[in-house]
Amino acid sequence: MQATHDAAGADATGRGSLLRDLVALTKPRITLMVLITTAGGLWLAPGEMTLLAIAATLIGTAAVVSSANALNCWMERDSDKHMARTKRRPLPAGRMEPHVALRFGLALGAFSVPLLALAVNPLTGLLAAIALVSYVWIYTPMKQVSPAALLVGSVPGAMPPLMGWTAATGSLEAPGIVLFGILFLWQLPHFLAIAMFRQGEYTRAGIKVMPAVRGVARTKLHAAMYAGALVPVSLMLVPLGIAGAIYLTVVGLAGVVFAVMCIRGLRIAEQDREASHRWARAVFFASLVYLPLLFAALAIDVAAR
Ligand code: HEM
Numbered sequence: 306m307q308a309t310h311d312a313a314g315a316d317a318t319g320r321g322s323l324l325r326d327l328v329a330l331t332k333p334r335i336t337l338m339v340l341i342t343t344a345g346g347l348w349l350a351p352g353e354m355t356l357l358a359i360a361a362t363l364i365g366t367a368a369v370v371s372s373a374n375a376l377n378c379w380m381e382r383d384s385d386k387h388m389a390r391t392k393r394r395p396l397p398a399g400r401m402e403p404h405v406a407l408r409f410g411l412a413l414g415a416f417s418v419p420l421l422a423l424a425v426n427p428l429t430g431l432l433a434a435i436a437l438v439s440y441v442w443i444y445t446p447m448k449q450v451s452p453a454a455l456l457v458g459s460v461p462g463a464m465p466p467l468m469g470w471t472a473a474t475g476s477l478e479a480p481g482i483v484l485f486g487i488l489f490l491w492q493l494p495h496f497l498a499i500a501m502f503r504q505g506e507y508t509r510a511g512i513k514v515m516p517a518v519r520g521v522a523r524t525k526l527h528a529a530m531y532a533g534a535l536v537p538v539s540l541m542l543v544p545l546g547i548a549g550a551i552y553l554t555v556v557g558l559a560g561v562v563f564a565v566m567c568i569r570g571l572r573i574a575e576q577d578r579e580a581s582h583r584w585a586r587a588v589f590f591a592s593l594v595y596l597p598l599l600f601a602a603l604a605i606d607v608a609a610r
């Protein structure tokens with residue numbers, strides 16, 4: 306998994322086109338996965354929406370997430386130089402002037418929040434603004450201070466499916482909040498695993514991650530607890546009458562497999578770094594399979610009703 310949020314396709318000599326570099330700033334793979342979660346919230350919510358409102362929700366969400374990511378790249382232009390995963394991004398690689406990224410990020414934010422507030426509804430615009438501010442101005446600087454930044458970063462990460470729900474309904478209701486809870490919990494093992502197999506890089510970049518600050522054993526315990534909690538929280542959509550048997554079967558099974566995988570990490574001896582890294586990579590990979598699977602099961606279940 307060497308290709309990550311990096312410059313999408315910038316060539317080896319670092320001469321990406323401006324357009325390609327602007328796209329790289331938006332971290333397109335993450336943005337795409339985030340959009341799947343927003344579409345899930347939209348699809349699940351009751352009520353009819355016009356095609357225009359659906360388009361405004363998806364375009365506005367893509368733009369606000371891209372704004373958050375571009376501004377994060379601008380703020381981390383120096384620390385990104387110290388990680389193999391991020392050093393080829395447009396700013397640390399020196400292919401773009403920082404002010405270009407800053408203006409691009411601010412312009413996307415200035416376009417997307419009003420679009421969501423005016424063309425969708427004010428609540429969705431407000432949630433987008435909270436996510437943008439908390440991601441860029443709280444989570445991003447906090448990464449250099451404490452591993453608890455993860456809990457802050459998981460709030461904006463969990464907002465997009467709730468925004469899908471509020472776009473359709475205009476109000477905060479239990480199913481939307483459960484979707485928020487699913488995403489919040491999912492991100493914790495997703496990132497604790499990454500922090501384990503990239504611990505050295507994070508330390509060199511001055512970023513405080515849990516395995517470095519509180520130890521590997523505690524990190525594995527936290528990953529296992531959050532993955533365990535994800536099972537009942539994800540299944541709450543069934544008693545809420547939003548999802549049915551297909552979702553219950555697929556997400557119940559996938560959740561148990563994911564939780565068992567995380568729990569098995571506790572059996573690996575602390576000194577066995579090789580096995581711990583293999584386990585962490587497997588958990589990260591499984592997290593990337595689990596989430597689209599959950600939303601696919603949800604979409605099929607809702608469509609089949
Ligand atoms: C606090 C929350 C999160 C943190 C700190 C985080 C961090 C990361 C990091 C560092 C990677 C690169 C892993 C590597 O290859 O070494 C990654 C990959 C990925 N993340 Fe997350 N993530 C978070 C939340 C999310 C959310 C909310 C989504 C989407 C719903 C997401 C989707 C992805 C995807 C699709 C990848 C693989 C593609 C890529 O690396 O560009 N992540 N994440």
Ligand SMILES: CC(C)=CCC/C(C)=C/CC/C(C)=C/COP(=O)(O)OP(=O)(O)O
Pocket residue numbers: 310335339369370373374377381391433436437440444458459461462464465
């Ligand atoms: C609606 C809205 C604005 C939502 C924000 C959505 C969003 C950007 C979710 C991703 C969450 C997250 C903390 C990613 C990692 O950032 P990182 O800085 O740890 O990643 P990096 O090390 O690759 O830069």
